[in-house]
Amino acid sequence: MFEDRDRDHTMMYRMKPEEEVAAREILSRVYRALKEKGYNPIDQLVGYLLSGDPVYITSHQNARSLIRKLERDELLEELVRSYLEKL
Numbered sequence: 001m002f003e004d005r006d007r008d009h010t011m012m013y014r015m016k017p018e019e020e021v022a023a024r025e026i027l028s029r030v031y032r033a034l035k036e037k038g039y040n041p042i043d044q045l046v047g048y049l050l051s052g053d054p055v056y057i058t059s060h061q062n063a064r065s066l067i068r069k070l071e072r073d074e075l076l077e078e079l080v081r082s083y084l085e086k087l
Contacts, residue, residue: 023078026066033063049076 027045034041037058048056049072057064067075 023070023074024082026070027075027078029061030057030063030067033058033061036060048072 030045031041034044034057037060039058044056044058048054048067052072054064054068057067059065
């Protein structure tokens with residue numbers, strides 16, 4: 001278990017390159033599934049990211065299960081990284 005002194009440090013986690021690809025691929029697949037079902041993918045993804053409620057994501061093409069494989073902070077990190085890399 002952790003010792004008390006271990007709790008005094010901030011821990012930083014980085015995704016491995018293959019996890020970055022996975023997050024990007026998952027977002028892409030979920031986006032396509034939402035589009036196919038006629039939803040506004042941006043609105044639905046924002047709703048999910050803000051609330052954590054998976055009902056914002058369709059089960060079409062297994063999108064709901066896919067998006068739940070990642071933590072919301074991982075998804076946000078990928079979105080911010082992708083946006084800033086394009087500036």
